[in-house]
Amino acid sequence: MxxxxxxxxxxxxxxxxxxxxxxxxxxxxxxxxxxxxxxxxxxxxxxxxxxxxxxxxxxxxxxxxxxxxxxxxEDRPTRIERYFAAKTSTLPPVMKDQLEVWLQVLTNGAHQAPRQIPRDPKTIRAHILGIEPIIHAWAEAGIQSFAEVTRADITAALEETTARRHIAGNGLKSLFTTLKGRRLIFANPTRGMKASPKGSTIPLALDAAVIREELNSPNPVVALAVALVAFHALTKKQLSALRLTDISDGHLILDNRDIPLAAPVRTRLATWLDHRNRTWPESANPHLLINRRTAPRLLPVSRQYPWNGLTLRTQVLREDRILHEIHATGGDIRRICDLFGLSVEGATRYLNTVEHPDLTLEGEQVPRT
Structure with a gap:
């Protein structure tokens, strides 16, 4: 027993x-x-x-x-549909109808010109997030339809936008291109407009003591999740989607990449699997990470599990790992692209820190046990 x-x-x-x-x-x-x-x-x-x-x-x-x-x-509103409804409920009826056409095109794609493949929900959410304050400002100014919006209105709105200017510009281009293609407006006021410059932040190294504390957490699922990110730079999405069959003989198969697991990760993996089998011995859930809610089901855990309540953020911890790798290799961009599945554009963000005078990394690479 x-x-x-x-x-x-x-x-x-x-x-x-x-x-x-x-x-x-x-x-x-x-x-x-x-x-x-x-x-x-x-x-x-x-x-x-x-x-x-x-x-x-x-x-x-x-x-x-x-x-x-x-x-x-399946007739439940999706998360994007609920988010869209919350952000557009107070708009004038014509504007709201036009936005619903745009949402349908983004969600389902379009076979008529301009043709478009369905967009990722994250992209759709970013578009809505970027344009939401702008379209509400237009509505408060008395605009009832996007057909009334001029190029000057868009230019003025983007000039007043700072942190979200890039995603706002992309969202407005997507919206007006779709509406013009569906003949819901007479002209596309964003046609020929140059893309707004994309803001970029500089990744910074974390305090090794903070990472080490979470790596040695008495909660085995926390220790494993932190180790997988700290050593192998997994994302929240990748963590929650991991299956038991993705790990074999000390190797992790992820997005067609064969990743040899670091020794500290293997130790924490064994501890977690022992805890998992003792706590939920009859669970048929195929995912590596489970909890009391998902153990009787086949669902993955939430992407926030087990990060709620921790001082570490997944993205910052992932950036710390990639930052150390780019410095350890002297700026070998090909290596971090292969190692972490980054695009060249994504890897360049880390490469730019190599010669940065304020970002010289000293001491050991974080996760030491």
Whole structure:
């Protein structure tokens, strides 16, 4: 019988009871939904599954099961659609309708001129983030339609924009190009406008003591996550998507790259896998990182897990690792592109620090154990 030292808790028994309760709730939820089906073969809308909350039903796992069985109609608003609605709800009706056309083109792509492939949700969010203050300012000034916007309006708006000028300019170009292509405006006021210069920050090295403290965290999932970023510069997205099968014989297969894991990473990996197997022995979740919420399911953990509450930020820790590598190799840009999967443009940001008089790195490369 497995017990957690010092607490006398039967973890194996507790997890078995939890799994039994989970499947009982799942069966009950599916029986409740059966009454909503028009026929024995009819599919069920995701929005109908959400109604299970008022009956204490299991919403997330029920949606997973129905999707896996091919019985789900996904009609829930996406995160981007909810974000878009929140940012445009107070705009004039015509402007809002025009923006909805633009959103549909960004999300689904377009086969008619101007043709466009669907954009990544992050790109769409950046476009909305960049133009949102500008279009609200136009609406407050009395503009009811984007057909009324002139080149002078755009130039003035961009001149007043500082930190988001680059993404604002890209967002406005995308918007007016789409509206002109759909004949919702008479002319594209952004045509021929030069792209706004892209702002760039200089990556800075972290204090090795701060990294070492988190590397030696008593929480095994924190120690492993920090190690994977500190030694191999993984992103939040890559971490949450890692599967158990991505690691074999001390190597990590990531985006067609074969990465030999550093010794401190292998040590923390073994500790985490032991903890994972003791805590959730019956979990079928294929992902490397799991928690109490995802262990009974097949979902990845949130990208914020386990970083909430830590002093370290993933992006800054990743930048620290790449920064040390570019200095250790004397500015070998090809090496960091191959090692970390960066583009030449992305790697140049780190290369520019090599000759920077205020960024000479001294001492050992961070993560030492």
């Amino acid at each position: 497995l017990q957690e030292p010092g607490h006398g808790l039967d973890l194996a028994g507790a997890n078995k009871a939890g799994h039994q309760l989970f499947f009982a709730n799942m069966t009950r939820s599916l029986r409740l939904l059966q009454g909503l089906r028009l026929s024995p073969t009819a599919k069920i809308r995701a929005t109908d599954v959400l109604q299970l909350r008022q009956y204490s039903g299991n919403v997330i796992s029920t949606i997973d099961v129905l999707a896996a069985a091919g019985l789900l109609i």
